Amino acid sequence: MTGNxxxxxxxxxxxxxxxxxxxxIIPYVKSRIMEQIRSVWLILLYLILFQTLVLQIPIVDxxxxxFGMVMVIFGLAFFMEGLLLGLMPxxxxxxxxxxxxxxxxxxxxxSLLLGFGVTLAEPAIGALKILGGTVKAWDAPxxxxxxxxxxxxxxxxxxxxxxxxxxxxxxxxxxxxxxxPFLYVLVPILxxxxxxxxxxxxxxxxxxxxWDCGAVTTGPVTVPLVLALGIxxxxxxxxxxxxxxxxxxxxxxxxxxxxxVLLLGVSFSGKVPQPMPxxxxxxxxxxxxxxxxxxxxxxxxxxxxxxxxxxxxxxxxFGEDANRRAFVADMAxxxxxxxxxxxxxxxxxxxxxxxxxSEAEKMALFGSIKSAREYTLNPVSPPPxxxxxxxLRNFQAAAQAIIPLTLFMLxxxxxxxxxxxxxxxxxIFGIVIALLGMGFFNIGMETGLSKLGDQVGxxxxxxxxxxxxxxxxxxxxxxxxxxxxSAVDADKGGVARFFFHRHDRVVDxxxxxxxxxxxxxxTYTYVPQVGPLFGGVWGVLVALLFAFIMGYGATLAEPALxxxxxxxxxxxxxxxxxxxxxxxxxxxxxxxxxxxxxxxxWDIPLIWLLAPxxxxxxxxxxxxxxxxxxxxWDSAGVTTGPVTVPLVLAxxxxxxxxIGVVEGFGILAMASVYPILSVLLTGLYAAYMRKRSGTGQExxxxxxxxxxxxx
Numbered sequence: 001m002t003g004n005x006x007x008x009x010x011x012x013x014x015x016x017x018x019x020x021x022x023x024x025i026i027p028y029v030k031s032r033i034m035e036q037i038r039s040v041w042l043i044l045l046y047l048i049l050f051q052t053l054v055l056q057i058p059i060v061d062x063x064x065x066x067f068g069m070v071m072v073i074f075g076l077a078f079f080m081e082g083l084l085l086g087l088m089p090x091x092x093x094x095x096x097x098x099x100x101x102x103x104x105x106x107x108x109x110x111s112l113l114l115g116f117g118v119t120l121a122e123p124a125i126g127a128l129k130i131l132g133g134t135v136k137a138w139d140a141p142x143x144x145x146x147x148x149x150x151x152x153x154x155x156x157x158x159x160x161x162x163x164x165x166x167x168x169x170x171x172x173x174x175x176x177x178x179x180x181p182f183l184y185v186l187v188p189i190l191x192x193x194x195x196x197x198x199x200x201x202x203x204x205x206x207x208x209x210x211w212d213c214g215a216v217t218t219g220p221v222t223v224p225l226v227l228a229l230g231i232x233x234x235x236x237x238x239x240x241x242x243x244x245x246x247x248x249x250x251x252x253x254x255x256x257x258x259x260x261v262l263l264l265g266v267s268f269s270g271k272v273p274q275p276m277p278x279x280x281x282x283x284x285x286x287x288x289x290x291x292x293x294x295x296x297x298x299x300x301x302x303x304x305x306x307x308x309x310x311x312x313x314x315x316x317x318f319g320e321d322a323n324r325r326a327f328v329a330d331m332a333x334x335x336x337x338x339x340x341x342x343x344x345x346x347x348x349x350x351x352x353x354x355x356x357x358s359e360a361e362k363m364a365l366f367g368s369i370k371s372a373r374e375y376t377l378n379p380v381s382p383p384p385x386x387x388x389x390x391x392l393r394n395f396q397a398a399a400q401a402i403i404p405l406t407l408f409m410l411x412x413x414x415x416x417x418x419x420x421x422x423x424x425x426x427x428i429f430g431i432v433i434a435l436l437g438m439g440f441f442n443i444g445m446e447t448g449l450s451k452l453g454d455q456v457g458x459x460x461x462x463x464x465x466x467x468x469x470x471x472x473x474x475x476x477x478x479x480x481x482x483x484x485x486s487a488v489d490a491d492k493g494g495v496a497r498f499f500f501h502r503h504d505r506v507v508d509x510x511x512x513x514x515x516x517x518x519x520x521x522x523t524y525t526y527v528p529q530v531g532p533l534f535g536g537v538w539g540v541l542v543a544l545l546f547a548f549i550m551g552y553g554a555t556l557a558e559p560a561l562x563x564x565x566x567x568x569x570x571x572x573x574x575x576x577x578x579x580x581x582x583x584x585x586x587x588x589x590x591x592x593x594x595x596x597x598x599x600x601x602w603d604i605p606l607i608w609l610l611a612p613x614x615x616x617x618x619x620x621x622x623x624x625x626x627x628x629x630x631x632x633w634d635s636a637g638v639t640t641g642p643v644t645v646p647l648v649l650a651x652x653x654x655x656x657x658x659i660g661v662v663e664g665f666g667i668l669a670m671a672s673v674y675p676i677l678s679v680l681l682t683g684l685y686a687a688y689m690r691k692r693s694g695t696g697q698e699x700x701x702x703x704x705x706x707x708x709x710x711x
Contacts, residue, residue, distance in 0.1 A: 032077045039076075040643050043554040044069060047456045047647070050546055057459050057530060060471045061451060068448015071440045076642060078437025079123065086430025088224050089423070090409050095229040097417045104174075107233075110412055111170045114229065115163030115222075115253070116156075117405035122219045123441050124645035125155060128209075134653045136308060137293050138281035139662045141272040142202035142265055143209060145293050150268075157264040158213050161257030166226055168256075169249030173230045179248040179630055183621055186255045187614050193262050194607040201275050203265055208606045208665030210261035212649065214254040215668035219642055223250055251633035254672065275662075278309055279316040299341060307345045311356035325361055328353055332364040350375060373518050377475045377525055394442035395435075402435045441642065449646040457654020457664075460546060461601075462531030464539025467658060469528045476501065479524035484512045540601060547597040551671055552590035554644050561585055561635075584682040585635050588675030593648065595674070596667030600656050606666040613673045620680045628683030635679050636672040 016024075051057050059065065091114075098107050119125060128147065137144045146154045171177060194211075197203035226249050273281070273289040281290055282305055294300040305317045318324035331338040331349070342349050353365050354375040362372035413419055421427060461467055489496040497512040510526055517524045532539045555561060565578030599609055621629050648667050656664025 029077075032081055033073060036073045036076045036080075039641070040069070040073065042556075043550065043643065043647065044452070046550060046553055047452060051456050051459055054542075054546075055459050055462055055530070055533065057462065057469065059452075060455060065448050065452050065455075068444045068446070068451065070448075071444030072448055072643065073444075075123075075437045075439070075441030075444055078433045079441055080437070082430045082432070082434025082437055083221065083224060084430070086427045086432075086434055087221075087406070087409070089430075090406075090413065090421075090427055091225045091229045093419070093422075094409060094413055094417070095233045097413075097419055099174075099233055101417050106416070107170060107174075108167050111166040111229070112163040113408060114225070115166035116159035117408055118222045118225050119159035119162045119217055119257075120155065121221045121401040121405050121438070122217060123221070123438055123445070123642045124216050124219050125158070128154065128213070128216065128649075134657055135663055136278070137290070137304065138276055138278045138313075140202065140205035140275060141281075141293055142269055143205045143663060145268060145272050146206070146209070146261075146265065149293055149295055153264060154213075154261065157260040158217055158257045161213075161260030162217050162222060162253050164260075165252035165254075165256040166229075166249065169226060169230060169252050170233060172248055173233050178626055179251065179633065180621060180626070182252060182255075183629075183633070184618065186252075186259070187618060190255065190258050190262070191607070191611050191614055193259070195611065197262065197265070198605045198607050200269065202269050202272065203262075204605060205275075205663050206262070206265040208663060208669065210258050210265065211606060211610065211669030211672075212665050212667070213261050214258040215636070215672045216645055217257050218250050218254050218636075219645070222253055226250075226253065248630045248634065251630075251636075254636065279312040282309060282313045282317040284319045303342055303345050306342070306349045306352050311352075314352060314356065321358070325358065328357065328361040329364050370520055373521050374523075377518075377521075377523060390443060390446070391439070394446065395439035397442055398435055398438035402431065402438060406431050445646050449643065450650045453647040453650025454654040457651035457656075458658045459530075460543050460597075460651075460655055461658045463534050463542040463546075464532050464536055464601075465659065466529050466531045469530060472528045474503075474526060474528070476524045476526075478522055479517060480522075481512075481514075481517060543601065544594045544597060547667075548590040548594040550590075551593035552586045554647075555586040555589040555675075556582060580682065580686075581631075581635070581679065584678040585675040588678035589671045591678075592671035592674035593667055596652065596670035597655065599666050599670065600652060600661055600664050601659065603661045606669065609666075610669060610673060613677055617673070617677055617680065620677065620684065624680050624683055625687065628680060628687070632676050632679035632683060636676050 048059060051059060094110070098110060102110075128151070133148065135144045135147055137148075168182065172179070194207050197207050230249060271292060273286065276286075280286060282301075291298065291301055294304065302317065305314050309317075315321070315324065318327065331341075338349070339346055350365065353361050354372040357365070357372075359369060362369055366372040366375060410421075413421060459467060484497050484499045486495045486497050498509050499512055500507050501510045502508075513526075516526055534542050561582055565581045569578045569581075595609055598604070599606060621633075624632070645668065648671065649665075652664035652667040654664070656662070
């Protein structure tokens, strides 16, 4: 052979027409979109029908929510395809090459950084930031700080937890360690820290968020990428068929972030005030500590007082009435300064003055008392967001999540491993459409998932209590108290006053409250109310049944659960049927979400609901074989998909806001523990039946023996 290089042969290319290309692409794209529609249509239809048919409350902003759901479907279709074409092949290539060219230390450092990076790219992690605004600063200062002032710290803590989980996951892949010792150590530590936190008012409200973060992390980015890396490593070390090769790491990626968030909360707990009444929080005496929650910004604290506080909070902020009157007068004289200071919250400032201000303040800002009263008749709504800004904001967030992760993986592949990337065009194309998909999904989550979940969550309590329908606030002009009638109130005793109102050819009785009548403008303003539709006890049972059916149906629709069922049936040689596993997981998730809603309704500290099932879990884990332990503990991760997480989070916070609890976190945590328990118990039953029938006993003993090594 001579020193001359062999000339490269030109690649054969098949030329097809545009029509032929479309004939290939359109069915493919259609199948991917239909796959996402099948995974979300059931839960969406259920939520809509429950609100409209059972609660008989129409969906508000239906067109916006429909647009959001279209964005979710297209976003997930693009994102998952990009993940399969770009990020997952890249992760598996690195997993194959890394053990060949790098030592253990490099593998573990890469695993740590990869776990951190995939967390930032998780679509559902953005739901935490969106829903942070529902927590009041004075009700839960620590929770408010981590969700609003320093949300990046929260995400970084979760990322660090996932990174540490991936490190131990790779060690398990390399050395075939058992999962059980990790569970025996981590679960008692998490339980002990949570019990301790239950006696601290600030940490108590953080516990639900911490345990929910464990569910948020095991999404469509973390699980496939980490498993792709693990598959590559196990192929190299020759353990690709090990029972531990594909399971267990999802469990670690659920538990370590909980510990990380709890430790982050402990580090912040001494820097924020304890929960207190809003007026005390806003008083000058608490100014230094209150400013700590707003990164030291006086303007942010002032805006928050007007936007989220009532009369007492704003009055307490200024201390002396003269200070407030001078401020309102300055804002009345300089409209541009008012706009610069308050921005989107300017209508809230004006409404506060119209409702709570003194006559002098109303005259200064509105010119007359009548104009101020007329302003109170108009509900404050946030200004419509520009469609351009909506797209720019969400695609920027997608780029910040996907691009750093991609650059890091490419740096490792090209610089550390010094390899040539096969199928470069396909991988780059996959990364680009993953970026587009995440941008579309973020838009859909903001305009669709979060809105629908919050709306349904806010209406569910109408089954057992009275719920005001603020979106249906109405004003009756030309009203006269002369038409008001009286009726005997058989329930409360005394006399109830009401009047008849004819609207759209329908006559309704409206309760009369003299505080809602403005004699100067001749206007009566009222907010329709609904509920309790089913009474106290029965209404709560309806709400819990709604939660169970929602969890059960949403879980059966998760594509990841179907894939897990197939894998488990193969692994257990048909003993553990796919349908059996899916039913066990779905029932567990349904029960968990029902318990989570009960936690919010009765304001029960989360750990008192989590500790008993986890204690039982440790016992059942000890009695179970390694294969079932890996399967069961990982099954919780596949139930918290990118659609379920934002919906359940928004629904929980919506219920909590409506019934007046401080926070509505914890439903995801409850939805994660019960499927583990149901699958383990099902596994014990399957093992018992297998032993009783005398078939497969040798395989089971071998399976137990394979998982016996401990770290």
